Amino acid sequence: MKEIAPVQNDNIPPDASLTETLARVACLRDYEVRARQLLPRAIWSYLQCGAADGITSRWNEQALQDLPLWPRMLRGVANGSTALELLGRHHASPILIAPMAYHALAHRYGELATSQAAGAMQTGLVVSTQSSVSLEEVARNAHAPLWFQLYIQPHREITLDLIGRAERAGYQALVVTVDAPIQGLRNADQRAGFQLPPEARPVNLEPYAQQLNRTGAVEPGQSVFRHPLVAAMPDWASLAWLVRQTSLPVLVKGLIHPGDVEPALDCGIDGIIVSNHGGRMLDGVPATVHVLPGIVAAVGQRVPVLVDGGIRRGTDIIKCLARGADAVLVGRPVLHGLAVAGSTGVAHVLHLLRTELEMGMVLCGAASIADIRELGLLDSRMHDGGAVHAAAR
Numbered sequence: 001m002k003e004i005a006p007v008q009n010d011n012i013p014p015d016a017s018l019t020e021t022l023a024r025v026a027c028l029r030d031y032e033v034r035a036r037q038l039l040p041r042a043i044w045s046y047l048q049c050g051a052a053d054g055i056t057s058r059w060n061e062q063a064l065q066d067l068p069l070w071p072r073m074l075r076g077v078a079n080g081s082t083a084l085e086l087l088g089r090h091h092a093s094p095i096l097i098a099p100m101a102y103h104a105l106a107h108r109y110g111e112l113a114t115s116q117a118a119g120a121m122q123t124g125l126v127v128s129t130q131s132s133v134s135l136e137e138v139a140r141n142a143h144a145p146l147w148f149q150l151y152i153q154p155h156r157e158i159t160l161d162l163i164g165r166a167e168r169a170g171y172q173a174l175v176v177t178v179d180a181p182i183q184g185l186r187n188a189d190q191r192a193g194f195q196l197p198p199e200a201r202p203v204n205l206e207p208y209a210q211q212l213n214r215t216g217a218v219e220p221g222q223s224v225f226r227h228p229l230v231a232a233m234p235d236w237a238s239l240a241w242l243v244r245q246t247s248l249p250v251l252v253k254g255l256i257h258p259g260d261v262e263p264a265l266d267c268g269i270d271g272i273i274v275s276n277h278g279g280r281m282l283d284g285v286p287a288t289v290h291v292l293p294g295i296v297a298a299v300g301q302r303v304p305v306l307v308d309g310g311i312r313r314g315t316d317i318i319k320c321l322a323r324g325a326d327a328v329l330v331g332r333p334v335l336h337g338l339a340v341a342g343s344t345g346v347a348h349v350l351h352l353l354r355t356e357l358e359m360g361m362v363l364c365g366a367a368s369i370a371d372i373r374e375l376g377l378l379d380s381r382m383h384d385g386g387a388v389h390a391a392a393r
């Protein structure tokens with residue numbers, strides 16, 4: 001594997017201690033604790049914190065914890081499976097790795113380590129526009145299904161070039177993130193003094209540096225409305241234009257309001273990712289698992305609906321699928337695994353999650369992903385002793 005310039009964290013323990021570390025790590029939360037101990041404070045702050053007061057970031061996790069599961073008994077689930085078809089392709093499980101900028105902040109091999117683990121665990125990886133390894137280099141070394149996350153750029157020719165690069169490199173889908181026209185309010189980063197170290201650079205955008213530099217920063221005292229990124233902010237017409245520029249399926253990431261579903265479908269998109277960016281953009285947005293049913297109802301099975309935010313347990317995945325998601329994406333825990341033990345840590349995170357999902361399915365009486373949706377595992381009407389959902393009988 002090609003070595004990237006040394007970065008902040010070189011936390012691959014020697015073999016003996018790696019084995020010991022992994023044996024003691026029982027769940028994703030254990031990786032979070034260890035990553036926090038290992039990483040410099042400012043890096044931890046960037047990777048972990050939500051925007052402003054971190055309300056949405058906490059809600060994402062809390063809302064999942066607060067949903068009780070209603071398992072079904074005596075159903076016989078031997079030979080069950082987590083496999084599914086998504087956008088016409090086979091996936092071993094409904095788990096994908098969410099797009100995240102700068103994996104090199106967590107580990108010196110950056111996205112190369114993540115993609116190695118994703119390949120070993122047959123898990124789809126969404127590579128960020130802001131990856132610290134170029135999209136081409138990740139693709140050359142990948143054995144996992146790759147999707148490319150695209151921020152619509154202020155200049156159409158740059159967006160077009162990025163699309164062409166992703167297509168030529170063999171990415172299977174584009175994920176267009178629409179909830180981050182500007183950066184969220186990162187108070188924690190400010191307090192910790194976070195600055196992007198030179199080793200973690202947005203290498204995919206470097207060929208366009210001259211054009212992008214011209215956008216400039218907000219001057220002190222200047223209105224945010226006058227920020228060049230706000231002036232160049234994409235709209236629905238930009239999304240419709242983008243969909244016409246590619247043969248790849250396009251998913252739109254960052255929808256929360258059911259009222260945005262129809263305009264998105266009108267653009268010709270192929271999938272929706274319900275997301276509040278892990279609570280890193282607008283603080284105060286509801287937890288994604290709460291908004292999911294509204295989006296699912298508005299979509300009415302016309303395209304797949306995926307969700308991310310706060311997923312830390314296999315049972316969280318079951319809850320999201322029971323609320324109508326076709327698949328989920330997992331963010332921060334992947335970076336925690338990466339920080340603690342490189343690609344081995346990421347593979348272990350994915351393995352833990354997949355095992356928990358299978359265990360949860362067995363204990364819920366669900367032999368398949370379709371079963372999770374159909375068994376009434378979250379039927380709220382059961383809380384007050386009311387009628388059991390027809391589909392759950």
Ligand SMILES: Cc1cc2nc3c(=O)[nH]c(=O)nc-3n(C[C@H](O)[C@H](O)[C@H](O)COP(=O)(O)O)c2cc1C
Binds near residue numbers: 048128277279330331
């Ligand atoms: C460090 C970090 C960087 C991120 N960078 C991106 C990005 O470049 N593009 C994007 O669409 N989302 C980005 N996200 C948001 C994730 O894709 C995802 O929506 C979120 O992390 C899911 O929540 P979770 O971390 O609680 O699982 C980032 C998240 C984190 C934690």
Ligand SMILES: CC(C)CC(=O)C(=O)O
Binds near residue numbers: 101130180183277280
């Ligand atoms: C470069 C950024 C916009 C990356 C991002 O999406 C995030 O930090 O949440």
